[in-house]
Amino acid sequence: MAAMILPYTAIALLALATVYSAIVSFREREGRTASWIFPDTTSRFARKIVAVLTVALFVGLVGWIASSARSSTLRSSRFLIPEGYTGWIRIEFEVQGTPPLPIENGQYILKIPTDGRLQTSCPEQYGWADDHYYYYSGQSVRPISDSGPSALIWGKINGEASGASGNRKYEEFFVGTNEQFKELSK
Amino acid sequence: MRSTRWSGAIIFHMLPFFLYFVSGLVTGFHVYTLLALAVYGVPINPLEFVSLLGSLCLLIAAYVSLFKPHAAAKLALIAALAMWSFYGPAIAKAVRSRLGHHSLASISSGERSLSAPIRPYKVLSWPR
Numbered sequence: 001m002a003a004m005i006l007p008y009t010a011i012a013l014l015a016l017a018t019v020y021s022a023i024v025s026f027r028e029r030e031g032r033t034a035s036w037i038f039p040d041t042t043s044r045f046a047r048k049i050v051a052v053l054t055v056a057l058f059v060g061l062v063g064w065i066a067s068s069a070r071s072s073t074l075r076s077s078r079f080l081i082p083e084g085y086t087g088w089i090r091i092e093f094e095v096q097g098t099p100p101l102p103i104e105n106g107q108y109i110l111k112i113p114t115d116g117r118l119q120t121s122c123p124e125q126y127g128w129a130d131d132h133y134y135y136y137s138g139q140s141v142r143p144i145s146d147s148g149p150s151a152l153i154w155g156k157i158n159g160e161a162s163g164a165s166g167n168r169k170y171e172e173f174f175v176g177t178n179e180q181f182k183e184l185s186k
Numbered sequence: 187m188r189s190t191r192w193s194g195a196i197i198f199h200m201l202p203f204f205l206y207f208v209s210g211l212v213t214g215f216h217v218y219t220l221l222a223l224a225v226y227g228v229p230i231n232p233l234e235f236v237s238l239l240g241s242l243c244l245l246i247a248a249y250v251s252l253f254k255p256h257a258a259a260k261l262a263l264i265a266a267l268a269m270w271s272f273y274g275p276a277i278a279k280a281v282r283s284r285l286g287h288h289s290l291a292s293i294s295s296g297e298r299s300l301s302a303p304i305r306p307y308k309v310l311s312w313p314r
Contacts, residue, residue: 010216011273013209017244018266020205024259039199042252046200050252182229 076129077101077108081144083137086176090117093124093169111136124158124169133175144175154181202251206262210244213269217241233272240269 024038081089089112098119101108112118133144133153146153156173174181217237224230243265251258 006212006216006219010213011277013205013212014266014269014273017205017209017262018270020202021247021259021262021266024202024256025263037201039201039255041255042199042203047252050200050203050249054249 075103075106075108075125077110077131078104079131079133080109080111080136080141081133081175082112082114083135083142085112085114085116085135086180087116088172088174091171092117092119093122093171095119095121095168097121107132124171126158151178152176154178200252202255202258202262203248206244206248206251206258210241210248210265213244214238214241217272231272233275237269237272240265243268 027038079089091110091112098121101110101120101122103109108122110118110120131146133146134141135144144152152175154174154176156171158169158171160167160169162168174184217234221230221234221238244262247258247262247265250261
């Protein structure tokens with residue numbers, strides 16, 4: 001129900017704005033009297049307040065975007081997926097007794113086992129990173145496209161699940177064609 | 187007492203501004219959250235872009251209303267009607283889904299519902 005608050009609010013406000021703008025648009029302009037609901041104009045002082053608040057909002061927004069971009073520089077990951085694998089991949093973080101992720105050339109190496117599920121003691125990272133995906137077979141690797149029409153990586157999602165072993169942070173994504181991914185979304 | 191009435195008058199006389207501004211902001215954010223699902227492979231409905239443009243026009247109308255309320259109302263009406271081109275079918279689909287006892291969160295055949303989809307966890311095939 002909470003997920004529907006935004007759509008319901010958006011629809012209610014849109015309906016209100018539509019009715020109000022329609023009434024104002026089709027009102028007789030001649031001989032009408034201004035009222036608080038149908039004002040003729042706004043005072044200079046009010047306009048100044050709006051201008052100041054707009055500039056403050058804009059500066060705050062730019063500052064927030066700049067600071068979040070600066071603080072989100074994280075190590076990229078290289079996902080090694082078994083050749084021929086099609087389906088969901090799941091990586092579970094902060095799992096006790098599992099090895100940390102190895103680092104090569106400044107990148108985390110996530111070698112996915114054939115069952116598509118990897119567990120690591122490393123914490124999950126959040127923010128922007130340039131991740132890369134590869135199919136591996138023995139010692140050979142070949143890149144997988146994660147964007148454009150030939151993309152084979154879909155539905156990347158981060159989540160947290162609670163179970164008998166406590167809370168577990170995980171990341172999931174789908175490996176396969178867009179058609180296969182859509183088939184699963186039905 | 188006098189200053190309270192005065193500041194209240196300012197707010198009341200900015201009713202169109204607040205209405206268009208908040209509507210543009212909320213609808214814009216809502217459509218943005220739907221568009222953001224594209225990173226998870228959810229297909230994009232072109233009408234979402236029309237709605238987003240409508241939200242932008244509502245924000246512009248909010249500022250125009252401070253100077254020309256009548257012109258702003260016309261712009262807001264056009265923007266709102268453009269936005270209904272997305273919200274109308276989306277509401278119809280949501281109502282149909284509810285009458286058919288389906289979840290509002292479902293998606294089917296590339297159509298977009300009003301809220302985020304629920305993704306199943308299933309593996310198509312394992313490597314040999």
